[in-house]
Amino acid sequence: MKVSILTVVFNGVQTIRQCIESVKDQDYPLIEYIVIDGNSKDGTQAVVQSYGDKISRFISEPDAGIYDAMNKGIQLATGDIIGILNADDFYANRTVISEMVAAMSAGHFQGCYGDLEYVDSVDETVIKRKWISGSYKKGAFLNGWMPPHPTFFVKKEVYEQFGKFRLDLGSAADYELMLRFIHKAGIKIAYLPKVLVKMRIGGVSNSTLANRIAANRNDLKAWKTNNLTPRFYTLWLKPLRKIFQFI
Template structure:
């Protein structure tokens, strides 16, 4: 099984090398690595190009934002399974992709996911939050559940069948896609009970109250777009679940 890893980046020179090294350091033998850059001006392009043909595809051009870049990468992917690792993130250990491949091989699954740690932006050894996903239960999205998107590996055929990222939902685009795939279309999920990805703290949607309110509005719109109704507490439980991650 070929696994495509996609990294999208814009002006990520400070962290992109750590991200790339964590992909190229994986022990799984059949990885296609694609980097889509939004025409960075800070030296990111030169860093990526320094890896030569160890990166299968490198595209650098203006885009309409992070999810537009992800869609471009999905279109370029030739792997059976696609994983998306942002430029600020890195894989937690060298056999992450081997574990992902084993999870798919263990059953008739459409996607897999695992756990994630938020680390200090300046010190990768300091864990700020731990997102323990737990095994999926039907209807879990109604209780505010979602898997960490950087740990979410999906068969390419699922994107072909059920679509890619919407560009009109801001930072809720990954939530809408997973809501659509998992809750509406009922794809089959495999849970890997390990920390697969480490993410630097400081996400846009949670950076202040104004952004959190905007994210909540877009989360609600994600349900409406899919012709589904959340429960009255669904979209309040979603951010409240994050409090537990600090414990």
């Protein structure tokens, strides 16, 4: 199966090279690599262009934010499976894609996810948190569960059938998409119980109480836009589950 990997970036000259290298070094032979840049002005474009034909498709133009850029990449992708790797992130080892494809092929799965490590923004060898996803059980979203989006791979046909990212949900757009695909549509997903992606610390959704309240509002909107009803504790369990990532 052909795999399309999408990287979206804006002024990411400090990290984009490591991201690209982690894709380039994968041992899986059928990878289409698409980079969508938001018209960076810091040298990002030069770094991407230095890889020549190692980048299958490169677009640099203004966009309406990260999820708009992701939607552009999904539209361009020609692979059977699509994965999204942000410019601040990198694959944990060179076998991530081959292991993911093997897992999906073994059970005719439509999606796959794994575990994620948060690393220091300066020294990526320093692990700050570890997100152990665990196997998916039907109804898990009601208990605040979700897989780490950077580890989430899904067949292109799923996007074609159930849609791409909504642009009106802020940082909850990836949560809404996985809620729609996994909880509502019930796609069949595989779990790889190993770290697939390393992410540099720097997210904003939980950095302050105000940000958490805003995130909760968008999480609730994610349920409502899908005509779904969370339990009274669902949206508070979601951030509380992150406590275990520090243990």
